[in-house]
Amino acid sequence: MIDFNNPDYVDNAGVKLAVYRGGPVPDDTDKPAVIFLHGWPDIAYSWRSQMEALASAGYPVFAADGRGYGWSDAPEGVENYTMEKLTSDIVAVQDHFGMKDAVLVGHDWGAIVLWQTPFYIGDRVKGCAGMNVPHMPHYPVDPVTLFEKHLGKNMYIVRFQEEGACEPILEHDLAETFEFFHRGPHGKRLERSAITPEFASAIKSLDLITMFEAGEDLWSGSALLSPENKQVYMKAYARNGFTGPLHWYRNMRANWEVQKRFLVDGMLPKIEKPCLMFTADLDLPCPPRLADGMEALCEPYERIDYTGCSHWTQHERADDVNTALTEWLGRHF
Numbered sequence: 001m002i003d004f005n006n007p008d009y010v011d012n013a014g015v016k017l018a019v020y021r022g023g024p025v026p027d028d029t030d031k032p033a034v035i036f037l038h039g040w041p042d043i044a045y046s047w048r049s050q051m052e053a054l055a056s057a058g059y060p061v062f063a064a065d066g067r068g069y070g071w072s073d074a075p076e077g078v079e080n081y082t083m084e085k086l087t088s089d090i091v092a093v094q095d096h097f098g099m100k101d102a103v104l105v106g107h108d109w110g111a112i113v114l115w116q117t118p119f120y121i122g123d124r125v126k127g128c129a130g131m132n133v134p135h136m137p138h139y140p141v142d143p144v145t146l147f148e149k150h151l152g153k154n155m156y157i158v159r160f161q162e163e164g165a166c167e168p169i170l171e172h173d174l175a176e177t178f179e180f181f182h183r184g185p186h187g188k189r190l191e192r193s194a195i196t197p198e199f200a201s202a203i204k205s206l207d208l209i210t211m212f213e214a215g216e217d218l219w220s221g222s223a224l225l226s227p228e229n230k231q232v233y234m235k236a237y238a239r240n241g242f243t244g245p246l247h248w249y250r251n252m253r254a255n256w257e258v259q260k261r262f263l264v265d266g267m268l269p270k271i272e273k274p275c276l277m278f279t280a281d282l283d284l285p286c287p288p289r290l291a292d293g294m295e296a297l298c299e300p301y302e303r304i305d306y307t308g309c310s311h312w313t314q315h316e317r318a319d320d321v322n323t324a325l326t327e328w329l330g331r332h333f
Helices: 044-056 083-096 109-120 143-151 156-160 167-171 174-181 197-204 208-213 227-240 243-249 252-262 318-332
Strands: 008-012 015-022 034-037 061-064 102-107 125-131 183-188 221-223 275-280 301-306
Touching: 008 083, 015 044, 015 083, 034 044, 034 083, 034 109, 044 061, 044 102, 044 227, 044 318, 061 083, 083 102, 083 109, 083 252, 102 109, 109 125, 109 252, 125 318, 143 156, 143 252, 156 208, 156 243, 167 174, 167 208, 174 183, 174 208, 174 227, 197 208, 227 243, 275 318, 301 318
Parallel strands: 034 061, 034 102, 102 125, 125 275, 275 301
Antiparallel strands: 008 015, 015 061, 183 221
16 A cells, blocks of 8 residues: 555755655566656645556556645745756656656646656656646747637636735635535536526636636536545645645746747657557546647657546546556556
């Protein structure tokens, strides 16, 4: 069993990262180490099923609470959450546990980081498996500007840019926060007549904060976290709050600027490592169409599309994901 109560602590230039691990020591097996990268609003615990499955299959597995999250440190200042800092945390974990390289698996923001690692720390990456958020070409303008242009100033990523604006809303009632954000597509259905014009507009513009504040009567689907698991999340977020996690979003413009240094003739180089992409047809912020064309950006590349699944793929389809990851690793490594 993975011990999520007693992490190891890894230091990266004064920032301590809480790391959870299982399976054999990397030097004791020919199988590659696998590092899991969580998203927002999540913690390393979100990978518990996959870590147990791969550890049982003989893989050394690792997952850290990202900087700002859970039991890791939350340094002050937006500048401490750039892509360069986030990818350096992966290297710090590898160095601490004696890994030359590793296969990386990421969901949501973890996938955003994942798809940048071949450019930032390429020699430390054996392969990439991303969930829900695909690898994208370099945008013609920074992503925050693009989101605001197409979805408006209330789109959740745009709203997250102002420090202190959304933190009080998200931190006011952590139980309610995780009831809203960690929901599956199956369960309660709303009658069309119950949906207010404001709520309908929020859905269209991905204004998750307005949807959240509308209250549970307007939330469809059902909660994914059991009461016990929700307590794990609440305890973790009570420690550091949401400022650090939201700083990841507040570096999207800066990360876009830095990404220009990797461009060749205006394009990112092809990722020439085994890549696997999971999509979910009911994922509102990240529909499967966003992954169309990834085959031109990665090689060798495989894609798995789940139906009846929303954004929380590793929770909703845990057994399927575990099998797919195990088979993919077996084919390529």
